[in-house]
Amino acid sequence: MEHDFKKIEPKWQAKWEEAGAFRAGDDRSKKKFYALVEFPYPSGAGMHIGHVKAYAGLEVISRKRRMQGYNVLFPLGFDAFGLPTENYAIKTHVHPRVATDRNIEKFTMQMKKLGFSFDWSRTIDTTEEGYYKWTQWIFLKMFEHGLVFRDKTLVNYCPKCKVVLSNEDSQGGRCEVCKSEVVQRSKDVWYLRITEYADKLLAGLDSVDYPANIKAQQINWIGRSTGAFVDFTLTGTDEKLTIYTTRPDTLFGVTFMVMAPEHPILDKYRDRIANFDAVDEYRAFCAKKTEFERTQINKDKTGVRLDGLTARNPVTGKDIPIFISDYVMMGYGTGAIMAVPAHDERDYAFAKKFGVDIIEVVKGGDISAAAYTGDGEMVNSGFLNGLDNKADSISRMISYLEENGIGKAGVQYKMKDWAFNRQRYWGEPIPIVHCPSCGMVPVPYDELPLRLPELTKFEPGEDGESPLASIESFVRCKCPKCGGDARRETDTMPQWAGSSWYFLRYIDPRNDERFADPELVRYWMPVDWYNGGMEHVTRHLIYSRFWYRFLYDIGEVPFPEPYLKRSAQGLILGPDGEKMSKSRGNVIDPLDIVASYGADVLRTYILFLGDYGASAPWADNGVKGCRRFLERVAALTDIAKGSGSTPELSKDLHKTVKKVTDDIEEMKFNTAIAALMTLLNRISEVGKMTADELRIFVKLLCPFAPHLAEEMWERLGCDGFVSLSDWPEFDEKMTVDDEIEIAVQINGKLKGTILIPADADRDAVLAIANSDPKIAALLDGKTVVKEIVVPGKIVNIVVR
RNA sequence: GCGGAUAUGGCGGAAUUGGCAGACGCGCUAGAUUCAGGUUCUAGUCGGGGCAACUCGGUGAAGGUUCAAGUCCUUUUAUCCGCACCA
Numbered sequence: 001m002e003h004d005f006k007k008i009e010p011k012w013q014a015k016w017e018e019a020g021a022f023r024a025g026d027d028r029s030k031k032k033f034y035a036l037v038e039f040p041y042p043s044g045a046g047m048h049i050g051h052v053k054a055y056a057g058l059e060v061i062s063r064k065r066r067m068q069g070y071n072v073l074f075p076l077g078f079d080a081f082g083l084p085t086e087n088y089a090i091k092t093h094v095h096p097r098v099a100t101d102r103n104i105e106k107f108t109m110q111m112k113k114l115g116f117s118f119d120w121s122r123t124i125d126t127t128e129e130g131y132y133k134w135t136q137w138i139f140l141k142m143f144e145h146g147l148v149f150r151d152k153t154l155v156n157y158c159p160k161c162k163v164v165l166s167n168e169d170s171q172g173g174r175c176e177v178c179k180s181e182v183v184q185r186s187k188d189v190w191y192l193r194i195t196e197y198a199d200k201l202l203a204g205l206d207s208v209d210y211p212a213n214i215k216a217q218q219i220n221w222i223g224r225s226t227g228a229f230v231d232f233t234l235t236g237t238d239e240k241l242t243i244y245t246t247r248p249d250t251l252f253g254v255t256f257m258v259m260a261p262e263h264p265i266l267d268k269y270r271d272r273i274a275n276f277d278a279v280d281e282y283r284a285f286c287a288k289k290t291e292f293e294r295t296q297i298n299k300d301k302t303g304v305r306l307d308g309l310t311a312r313n314p315v316t317g318k319d320i321p322i323f324i325s326d327y328v329m330m331g332y333g334t335g336a337i338m339a340v341p342a343h344d345e346r347d348y349a350f351a352k353k354f355g356v357d358i359i360e361v362v363k364g365g366d367i368s369a370a371a372y373t374g375d376g377e378m379v380n381s382g383f384l385n386g387l388d389n390k391a392d393s394i395s396r397m398i399s400y401l402e403e404n405g406i407g408k409a410g411v412q413y414k415m416k417d418w419a420f421n422r423q424r425y426w427g428e429p430i431p432i433v434h435c436p437s438c439g440m441v442p443v444p445y446d447e448l449p450l451r452l453p454e455l456t457k458f459e460p461g462e463d464g465e466s467p468l469a470s471i472e473s474f475v476r477c478k479c480p481k482c483g484g485d486a487r488r489e490t491d492t493m494p495q496w497a498g499s500s501w502y503f504l505r506y507i508d509p510r511n512d513e514r515f516a517d518p519e520l521v522r523y524w525m526p527v528d529w530y531n532g533g534m535e536h537v538t539r540h541l542i543y544s545r546f547w548y549r550f551l552y553d554i555g556e557v558p559f560p561e562p563y564l565k566r567s568a569q570g571l572i573l574g575p576d577g578e579k580m581s582k583s584r585g586n587v588i589d590p591l592d593i594v595a596s597y598g599a600d601v602l603r604t605y606i607l608f609l610g611d612y613g614a615s616a617p618w619a620d621n622g623v624k625g626c627r628r629f630l631e632r633v634a635a636l637t638d639i640a641k642g643s644g645s646t647p648e649l650s651k652d653l654h655k656t657v658k659k660v661t662d663d664i665e666e667m668k669f670n671t672a673i674a675a676l677m678t679l680l681n682r683i684s685e686v687g688k689m690t691a692d693e694l695r696i697f698v699k700l701l702c703p704f705a706p707h708l709a710e711e712m713w714e715r716l717g718c719d720g721f722v723s724l725s726d727w728p729e730f731d732e733k734m735t736v737d738d739e740i741e742i743a744v745q746i747n748g749k750l751k752g753t754i755l756i757p758a759d760a761d762r763d764a765v766l767a768i769a770n771s772d773p774k775i776a777a778l779l780d781g782k783t784v785v786k787e788i789v790v791p792g793k794i795v796n797i798v799v800r
Numbered sequence: 801g802c803g804g805a806u807a808u809g810g811c812g813g814a815a816u817u818g819g820c821a822g823a824c825g826c827g828c829u830a831g832a833u834u835c836a837g838g839u840u841c842u843a844g845u846c847g848g849g850g851c852a853a854c855u856c857g858g859u860g861a862a863g864g865u866u867c868a869a870g871u872c873c874u875u876u877u878a879u880c881c882g883c884a885c886c887a
Binding site (some may be wrong): 100178212213214216217219220221223225227243244245246248258290301324325327328331332333335337338339340344345346347412413414509534535537538577608609610614615616617621623624625626627628644670671673675677678681741742743744745747748750752753785786787790793794796798 | 801803805806811812820823824825827839880881883884886
């Protein structure tokens with residue numbers, strides 16, 4: 001048979017759809033398998049080759065699990081709120097709703113050409129009212145439980161997009177969306193108290209199967225550190241200046257303090273600081289530094305010594321100078337530090353520059369040359385002198401601080417609370433009403449969804465206000481509590497909101513009473529396997545674990561962690577080995593490949609390319625190799641016609657079933673496909689096979705090239721879909737050979753190979769090795785010192 | 801600086817986890833088929849030496865452990881990714 005992909009691919013796609021072949025079943029007595037892939041943003045550009053690789057992995061695993069008898073849930077939806085669509089609306093005046101629907105339709109049509117076994121009946125769209133109703137519902141639950149708060153703070157603000165950005169969205173001082181430089185601005189910001197969940201998010205990692213590097217990134221992101229809060233008193237006042245330190249053991253070595261330039265206490269003591277004009281000047285200097293300059297680490301330390309304001313070291317009782325410097329940041333700890341120049345590199349550099357005392361308190365280094373950050377015996381440290389265990393010194397000091405009421409043990413996180421509002425149209429409206437007498441009042445649950453009002457102009461207001469603020473009919477409302485005149489919140493949620501719980505909605509996508517039926521949630525959750533990109537490991541993955549954990553804490557879901565197992569696919573690079581980008585002109589369009597080679601070839605090639613988790617460049621010639629493979633496979637229907645039994649193939653077949661079965665589980669798709677190729681070569685060599693044997697081959701092929709598999713299945717006269725047939729079993733006994741070839745080494749060097757019975761014992765193996773003419777000749781006249789026999793592997797004879 | 805990875809033929813990559821390095825595919829070489837291009841088929845393809853059987857060397861580099869190292873240990877170099885003055 002010929003591989004006429006242009007004919008067979010649409011044919012089987014239509015048949016699958018008509019039969020609802022891949023709908024997740026209702027039979028809850030069956031074992032379930034929930035496979036989740038990160039849902040796409042439906043951009044106008046449509047499907048990218050990266051989407052194909054991202055979904056192909058769990059596609060193969062889902063297809064295999066379905067054939068193994070699992071009830072499989074493998075859905076796809078759309079994360080459709082977000083800036084690109086809104087910016088498109090601003091430019092073209094096409095309503096985001098219209099553009100989103102159009103893009104989703106296009107994307108869906110493109111995806112369907114690949115023959116992925118998604119359950120399209122469960123598709124969701126985060127911008128539908130029936131969906132964001134529940135996004136708002138979860139937000140209100142968080143509000144109810146005190147996890148939402150509002151604060152006026154300096155925020156990252158993108159002047160081009162006119163929106164407030166979270167720290168995550170403004171990494172490196174650049175706006176995530178438009179890459180323009182982010183500036184600091186004072187604003188009212190909605191926060192989600194994710195820091196309250198920091199410890200739970202850390203602890204939860206112990207119970208899930210994520211790759212070590214992903215766990216490490218999350219741990220790093222949460223950035224938990226333990227230490228102590230210590231109160232220093234400003235000399236001559238009752239004012240306590242609290243600092244956070246991880247090294248309370250070095251308190252005797254504190255010779256100065258440093259505050260962030262923005263520290264509010266400065267203004268309170270403006271009158272006492274004789275050189276406040278220098279403070280103002282330094283603040284202005286810091287404010288106008290570019291983000292690039294600010295993140296240069298080895299730059300000179302700058303700062304200003306406060307004239308007239310000192311602090312008292314609470315353990316030595318000595319007065320020490322206070323500086324302001326931008327190497328201390330307001331956003332971490334308390335915005336002020338104790339400086340121990342002898343044992344901290346930054347403090348050391350600063351002390352050298354400003355001529356402050358450096359007092360050694362930990363022995364082991366040469367503090368006249370550099371800061372010593374290692375461990376050692378405590379010196380110049382009062383009651384700590386002589387201790388040489390850091391942990392002991394720290395706990396001794398913390399006890400002292402606590403007994404004397406000057407400090408306490410404490411924990412800090414690098415992770416910050418989640419800035420949760422955007423001044424944008426195309427997002428979920430925040431369902432809160434501002435009432436002059438009641439304050440912030442949640443929209444009652446039975447009034448959800450709070451719908452986005454119709455709009456024709458989508459530009460943000462001049463001072464960065466949400467476009468919603470200009471719609472009087474939306475803004476003006478009655479307070480749900482007192483009934484008085486009130487105003488609605490006009491900001492919307494960030495794009496991360498909708499994706500923080502979408503996996504729950506697939507379970508019961510049209511439910512209007514709840515986000516999902518609890519019984520169905522109990523059956524389908526947790527997600528068994530979640531695959532996605534490395535770029536979402538620290539944001540989406542943490543946010544969604546946070547939301548899910550919250551729902552668990554309030555009894556809405558039955559497990560604390562949403563995803564049992566996580567994997568990540570590598571990028572497909574352009575043929576030039578560079579990241580694919582329009583500007584480089586190295587973009588491969590998956591639809592072009594489908595048009596000229598077919599979806600089966602594209603799927604097979606993408607998985608054959610290399611390690612699924614690693615990045616690899618696209619190679620046009622490699623695609624041809626996979627086409628050749630599938631064409632030769634198609635031709636097997638001719639070989640299988642009327643052939644007799646083929647005992648020489650049966651072991652190879654069992655071995656291949658085992659190899660493919662095992663490799664798919666480990667996402668080693670490349671070697672699974674290689675095993676199929678090897679078997680194909682073997683079949684060509686033998687020149688015949690039975691129809692039964694071909695059926696097994698076709699089943700193994702099905703997860704990778706399902707259209708061709710179905711067509712061959714039909715040609716073989718089988719009923720139903722091979723996609724829904726049973727996965728082939730293998731007989732462990734048939735995967736081992738009766739006679740095996742092993743290597744014979746002399747002094748560790750390969751000298752020959754021998755054929756031995758698989759069950760031969762040590763003596764038998766040695767006898768065969770010694771009787772091999774070549775080996776015997778080499779051993780002649782030598783003294784055998786040692787004979788090593790590893791059953792089934794190797795013989796090594798050590799001679800002198 | 802910290803954290804995580806990676807390094808194997810001309811290329812993408814294999815190697816049952818310490819046991820015959822280079823599976824499978826691409827590319828290349830030669831031959832066959834074809835009017836020709838393409839396709840298909842056969843043989844070869846890590847490097848040096850040899851007509852050959854064979855032999856010596858070989859997994860970024862240098863040491864080490866071991867009968868045996870791509871795999872384990874120590875040191876080191878390069879590249880990539882993430883975080884980054886986190887007190």
